[in-house]
Amino acid sequence: MDTQARQAIIIDADTGATLLEKNGDERMPPSSMSKLMTMYVVFDLLRQGRLTMDQTMPVSERAWRMGGSKMFVQIGNSVKVEDLIRGVIIQSGNDACVVLAEGISGSEQQFAELLNEYGRRIGLRNSNFRNATGWPDPEHRMTCRDLTVLARHIINDYPDYYRFYSERSFRFNDINQENRNPLLGRVPGADGLKTGHTEEAGYGLTGSAKRGDRRLILVVNGLRSMAERREETERLMEWGFREFENVSLFRASDTVEEAPVYLGDKPTVPLVGGRDLILTLPRQWRRNLQVKVRYDGPIPAPVAKGQEVGRLEVSGQGVPAMTLPLIAGADVARLGLVSRIPAVIGRWVSRT
Template structure:
């Protein structure tokens, strides 16, 4: 028999819990001038805004986030260090577009090249790194595509390390958000480069083009992009009051529009949504009756801390229920998924997460099972 039990909860602050479980797909409707836009809560995975997030688009210099990620991976596995010096080829020196202004024959530290890529958006610095790490920019682009597939960026392909216009240089807004989250979580020791507002090389001072770094909204990364085909884009992250949001926009008409729209969307995400703690890992959510068990009930527990991201306006309309087939037949091993926790709210897509048996429940012996069966036949209860 299907059993659905409603629960009454007192919502706690999200900051009370250390681990945030991947949860909701709320995707509120909000008009935006961006051709593509994707806004997520990085902690819970909740989608706050989705406009064409799966559409293949030219990422322009936002491609350089992947270039830097490839370098971070090499730093992490120890095959490269920040102090290693890499040679500048004529191809790198001749590369057009935004530049770090390296010179042919120079030997440049990896850390300086990274800052040239991240802060100055230097195409020349990208090529120096690509050629040193893979032998050629083309080979490096193939490695970028392979790594993208490995980390779940299934709709991204790379033809170069810079984002230079090419029909095979394509990403989606969702993939860019995935990449931003991976850099923040996998390589926190290098993420600080994205918040640097300027970098000087060859006596040339260049400022970071990320407009959100200069606004008081907690932004600390990541990267702008612009080509005629792509329009003006930005992959950004900001942190406020224990919450981190990641925003991707592309296809905007000007630098001014990119600045204003990205600030508006990021501020909207922090203002209109909140994170609410429901249960801690291992906490008993409910008790389910057990059929022919040594215990009459088994506790239903969540495996991880459970936090949901909801529009603040619907917080009081949230409903939480437990769904399972009752009674649960014994034996019941601890950790077995035996129920679902369902969270719903007005006009939202319900969330469901598994509930596990919180302890072992052994089956009754032969005489116990006979007695329980007789009781059920006479009284209709387990």
């Protein structure tokens, strides 16, 4: 699968599998997609009780003068946090971002330091924030992969606030603006997240859609027009749902194999994964899946439940290679001295 985007990535939000990648770790100007980081901080402060939805924040002259996409706040007024959130998410308001940044940290520069602190905390390895808006700056950079990490955190950490991303329009100061996300209303299950555009970055989108138990997250950047962004993201999202499926190999408590135990009060111990193993696989390559169980056996007693005793190796054409530790599903005590003698003799005899 190819794409016209300069950078692109599609992942399964639950398994973390990468379905498509093009320059996924290339540092790029994220434009307004970096507003996702601003919202992540706001959501966390709301959860901590350090902000409330009804709390108001003053509009400075700097916020009022911000160019680009605007919520159209008025200088000298105070705006509710809930309205500012909608102004950022739905209207992509640069002015709303600055009001929030100054209200939280005192200045946008100090708020950018807070963004970087949060970014390190959630594992954004190749991102650097210089402002709250994504305004062009040669040092303000993210990667497609980091944007998927951030999107997953927003979706999973703040489901109560994620609902804002699916709202189609917002009216503020007698001005109604539509959500610019081209997936909403066009792709079944689409419910987020954020568009972006600058001359350097091109047209980009961090988008997500959920169908049944599957959720995909898509990030593209560097497209040439709004029309190309709309067509390309719709095509890629449909391809991801159509060509891949999530396959449950086994559940956390399922016995993968019974391994023999040496000098144990039980002859075998069940090997379990300890967690559900669900893989995202291309539908046409599912039959090529190979699963191998490896352990050094017989496993010497005593064996403690939860002890790592082997590994499960998954591979195959079109399947990302992965290894999962296998753990003992039960305790196996060591035989007493008298009971061990026949076992030891029998093992020695069998080898001669």
